[in-house]
Amino acid sequence: MAVVDGxxxxxxxxxxxxxxxxxxxxxxxxxxxxxxSVTIVTxxxxxxxxxAILPTDSVFSPDGSHIAYGAKRDSKTYVxxxxxxxxxxxxxxxxxxxxxxxxxxxxxxxxxxxxxCWTAWSRRCISACRTIRCGSAMTAGTSGMRRNAAMRGG
Numbered sequence: 001m002a003v004v005d006g007x008x009x010x011x012x013x014x015x016x017x018x019x020x021x022x023x024x025x026x027x028x029x030x031x032x033x034x035x036x037s038v039t040i041v042t043x044x045x046x047x048x049x050x051x052a053i054l055p056t057d058s059v060f061s062p063d064g065s066h067i068a069y070g071a072k073r074d075s076k077t078y079v080x081x082x083x084x085x086x087x088x089x090x091x092x093x094x095x096x097x098x099x100x101x102x103x104x105x106x107x108x109x110x111x112x113x114x115x116x117c118w119t120a121w122s123r124r125c126i127s128a129c130r131t132i133r134c135g136s137a138m139t140a141g142t143s144g145m146r147r148n149a150a151m152r153g154g
Contacts, residue, residue: 001015002015002018002029002031002041004027004043004044007044009041009044010031010041010046012031012032012033012041013031013032013033013034013036014031014032015029015030015031015032016029016030016031016053017029019059019060020060021060021064022060022062022063022064023063023064025064026042026043026060026064026067027042027043028040028041028042028043028059028060028067029041030053031046033049035049037049037050037051038050038051038052038053039053040053040059040067040069040071040080042067047080047083048071048080048083048085050071050072050073050078051072051073051074052071052072053069053070053071053072054069054070054071054072054077054092054093055093059095061097061101061104062097062098062099062100062101063100063101065101066081066082066101066104067081067082068080068081068082068095068097068104068106069095070092070093070094070095070106071085076088076089076090077089077090077091077092077093077108078092079092079093079095079106079108079117081104086117089108089109089110090108090109090110090111090112091108091109092106092107092108092109093106093107094106094107105117
């Protein structure tokens with residue numbers, strides 16, 4: 001059970017490390033449900049259940065008003081922003097935000113192709129994707145892509 005500002009949350013089997021928004025006003029953490037699925041709990045509100053929540057560099061936007069992360073359900077991967085799922089991918093993650101939070105980007109794999117996807121903030125998860133060429137692993141070349149996506153993001 002997580003206790004935030006003196007208020008006890010729902011009991012969970014396990015809790016992950018809390019992630020605070022940059023302004024410290026919001027908190028999110030991974031929680032394991034009784035059926036062994038996992039969810040993100042944001043400000044005490046439980047999100048959708050998934051098979052796994054993917055590790056990410058940051059979950060909150062720079063202004064703390066949005067939260068995004070990668071999640072798996074069965075064999076599909078989604079990028080989730082403010083509770084809204086992207087379309088299903090074979091793999092996805094590496095969520096990064098532009099400096100002011102108005103844009104964000106992530107890396108995906110679909111039909112064997114890797115893509116960098118980015119959007120200006122909206123309730124839709126995807127505005128544009130560009131196919132990229134990199135190694136066979138999702139991590140090949142991603143540090144440069146993350147830096148470039150963040151710098152171009154505003």
